[in-house]
Amino acid sequence: MKTDTDRWLEEEAEAVLKEAGIREGQIVLDFGCGSGYYTIPAAKIVGDRGGIYALDKSRDSLNEVAKRAKPEKLNNILLIKTSGKSRIPLGDESVDVTLLYDVIHSYYFSATERKELLAEIYRISKPGALISVYPRHMNLEDVKDEMEKADFSFERRLFVTLLHDKALTRDYLLNFGRGRQ
Ligand SMILES: C[S@@+](CC[C@H](N)C(=O)[O-])C[C@H]1O[C@@H](n2cnc3c(N)ncnc32)[C@H](O)[C@@H]1O
Incomplete structure (x- = not known):
């Protein structure tokens, strides 16, 4: 039987990420991608003309992303294992969108x-x-402040349904832009 989480992944996740600003043909970095809740729907949106870098310091998480990508026949995801530095x-x-989700x-x-x-x-x-942040466990104003100090400009706040720790939750995403200077 399908859970609410399965239904969200299959039916809503792409719409949420489109609302966040991901478009067909883009190059996306999913930094700290975990098991790929956001990587897979992002890969479906960008399609073959785009691509996703799924970066994580955990090999197990990246294996999980690969496992999820296979039945979807997604060939546009590049897994990047880092040391955590x-x-x-x-x-x-080189990147159009970075996701910093949780x-x-x-x-x-x-x-x-x-x-x-x-x-x-x-x-x-x-x-x-675009840099889209899911500031779970953080104060929104602190995130804004740190992002602005790093020269990103705040664009907008979205209140959407997200997946966190295998459960659905209503929460904020904060979108920032990297200026053209
Ligand atoms: C709470 S999970 C969030 C996963 C995913 N972004 C999501 O929202 O479902 C955080 C992930 O970030 C990864 N991570 C934490 N610090 C990292 C670092 N310094 N470099 C790369 N990955 C990191 C962890 O291994 C973990 O998979």
Whole structure:
């Protein structure tokens, strides 16, 4: 029997990510992708003309992403296993959208590490790129403040249904832009 979570993944996740701003043909970095709740629907949206970098420090999580991608016949996901350091192995100005979903909080990153990570995300983002943050476990104003200090500009706040720890929840996404300077 299908659970609410299965139904959300099959029927709603793409709409949520489209509302967040992901478009066909884009290059997306899903930083801290976990088991791929957002990677798979993002890959369906960008299609064969686009691509997803699914980056995580956990090999088990990346194996899970690969397992989920297979039956969907998705060939546009590149798995990137890192050591957990802030350095992102992608070129300058190469990404249209970065997802930071439930990952930049203090459980994983100190304030200093977060600053280093945001500088890396700035470097790999194309001018005009979107950075969409699911600031779970964080104060929204603190996230805004840190993102703005990293030279991203706040664009909008969305209140949507999301998947967190295998359960559906209504929560905020914060969208930021990487300026063109
Ligand atoms: C709470 S999960 C969120 C997963 C996914 N973004 C989601 O919202 O469903 C956080 C993920 O970030 C990964 N992670 C944490 N710190 C990381 C780092 N420094 N570099 C890469 N991945 C990291 C963890 O391994 C974990 O898979």
